[in-house]
Amino acid sequence: MEQTGTENGVAAMAACYQRFDPAAYLQYNYTPPRADFDRKDSIVPWKLACLKYYINLLVDIGSGPTLYQVLSGCEVFNEVVLTDFLEANRKELRRWLQGDETCSLDWTPYLQHVCKLEGRRASAWTEKAAKLRQAITDILPIDVHRPQPLDPSVLPPAGADCLVSCFCLESVSPDLAAFTRALGHIGKLLRPGGHLLLIGALGESFYFGGPGVKIPVVPLGEAEVCTSLKETGYTLIRLEVYTLPQDMRVGVDDVTGVFFAKAKKD
Numbered sequence: 001m002e003q004t005g006t007e008n009g010v011a012a013m014a015a016c017y018q019r020f021d022p023a024a025y026l027q028y029n030y031t032p033p034r035a036d037f038d039r040k041d042s043i044v045p046w047k048l049a050c051l052k053y054y055i056n057l058l059v060d061i062g063s064g065p066t067l068y069q070v071l072s073g074c075e076v077f078n079e080v081v082l083t084d085f086l087e088a089n090r091k092e093l094r095r096w097l098q099g100d101e102t103c104s105l106d107w108t109p110y111l112q113h114v115c116k117l118e119g120r121r122a123s124a125w126t127e128k129a130a131k132l133r134q135a136i137t138d139i140l141p142i143d144v145h146r147p148q149p150l151d152p153s154v155l156p157p158a159g160a161d162c163l164v165s166c167f168c169l170e171s172v173s174p175d176l177a178a179f180t181r182a183l184g185h186i187g188k189l190l191r192p193g194g195h196l197l198l199i200g201a202l203g204e205s206f207y208f209g210g211p212g213v214k215i216p217v218v219p220l221g222e223a224e225v226c227t228s229l230k231e232t233g234y235t236l237i238r239l240e241v242y243t244l245p246q247d248m249r250v251g252v253d254d255v256t257g258v259f260f261a262k263a264k265k266d
Contacts, residue, residue: 009174
């Protein structure tokens with residue numbers, strides 16, 4: 001009976017996301033004040049600083065319509081695979097990849113900021129954009145609630161070197177149990193000893209995915225994140241918490257903070 005309830009909850013979440021608006025979501029979350037690169041306490045620069053990593057194969061779990069999570073380290077990783085459940089989000093990503101000027105957000109300030117984080121001049125952003133486009137090998141559909149979220153043929157037999165996932169699992173799961181199972185499912189895509197970089201919301205019960213599109217979220221605390229990682233075969237290496245300043249609580253969600261977890265697959 002409990003399993004049936006969870007399945008119904010997952011189906012309800014999938015139905016809710018059919019009204020998701022990538023352009024509106026980007027405006028809500030990836031423009032000032034949340035994306036103010038002149039403020040040290042702005043949430044987006046904090047996330048970018050967390051996501052500096054060096055790997056061979058990166059799989060981004062639930063990319064949404066965003067790219068910031070794969071900007072860092074593109075000088076050294078060889079291959080990036082982007083994934084999302086929604087075709088609308090995959091279409092948005094393909095527009096950027098193909099250099100389409102109708103993209104819903106200009107990623108130039110993000111590229112410039114990451115160049116600065118890496119000790120390079122901001123004007124090197126065009127180089128970085130070109131290298132990232134070269135590194136992205138595919139944009140694939142994914143369902144984190146399936147035991148095998150991706151077609152196994154798209155990854156090497158050993159799995160990916162690193163997974164990154166930002167604001168995905170808690171926002172597509174009907175409850176904590178489903179969130180924990182999804183963590184286990186994506187772990188099957190990761191090689192033993194590989195790393196998971198996880199960014200997510202703390203204390204959030206909803207966010208707006210478009211005008212009038214209120215999407216429920218599993219409210220997480222630090223303890224739940226740590227327990228879920230341990231239960232699904234990860235060893236926590238690092239946990240950081242960001243508290244959202246009051247003026248960044250702009251009504252598009254009720255998030256109070258953000259966590260960054262770096263974990264290793266056992």
